[in-house]
Amino acid sequence: xxxxxxxxxxxQSLVDLGLSLQIAPENVDFxxxxxxxxxxxxxxxxxxxxxxxxxxxxxxxxxQISIYTxxxxxxxDANTIADTIFNFYRHGVELVNSxxxxxxxxxxxxxxxxxxxxxxxxxxxxxxxxLR
Numbered sequence: 001x002x003x004x005x006x007x008x009x010x011x012q013s014l015v016d017l018g019l020s021l022q023i024a025p026e027n028v029d030f031x032x033x034x035x036x037x038x039x040x041x042x043x044x045x046x047x048x049x050x051x052x053x054x055x056x057x058x059x060x061x062x063x064q065i066s067i068y069t070x071x072x073x074x075x076x077d078a079n080t081i082a083d084t085i086f087n088f089y090r091h092g093v094e095l096v097n098s099x100x101x102x103x104x105x106x107x108x109x110x111x112x113x114x115x116x117x118x119x120x121x122x123x124x125x126x127x128x129x130x131l132r
Contacts, residue, residue, distance in 0.1 A: 002059065002100055002130045007043055009097035010063045010126065014041065017088055019081055021067070037069040037077060048130075057130040067120040071113060078120045082109060089124045102128045 014023065024030035024040040032038060045061040065085055069078045086107050093104040105125040112119050 002128070003045070005097045005100035006059060006061075006102050006126070006128050009095040009100060009102045010043065010124075011041070012097065013088070013095050014039075014065060017084060019084065021081065032068075036073055037067065039081075040066045040068060042066070051129075055131060059128045059130050061126055063124040063126055065122045065124065067122070068117045069119075071116050071118050073118075075118065078118065082120045082122055085122045085124075089122075100128060102126050 011025075019039065022035065022038045024032075024038055026042055030038075030040075042064045043061060044064060045059065047060055049058045049060065051058055067078045067081050069075070086109070089104050089107045091104060091106055095102040095104070103126060105127060107125070108123045110121045110123070112121070
């Protein structure tokens, strides 16, 4: 159940940011017709590290927030939203959902162009203690 609590903490933190773009949830049909920009999210678990034999593991991963903007419309809006994401998801931020705490380690930014979209990927590296 901890994986779901981690996912919920990260997803809720994005909703709480109150960004002006629609969010395309993971594994849900999302129609981009008529949109000039939107956000897509993906949780990418990176692995489980065993800390103690009997009681503690650490789940590490990346919560990727991708800002999609139609090619040819400029980069200012995408950069402003990326800056908002970077300003919130800083090293040391702790997100809480029920009893689960998610620690933000760092955030990185990559830019790509594909299928008519300019995409800014904000990769948020997280860890969470999992008690057994």
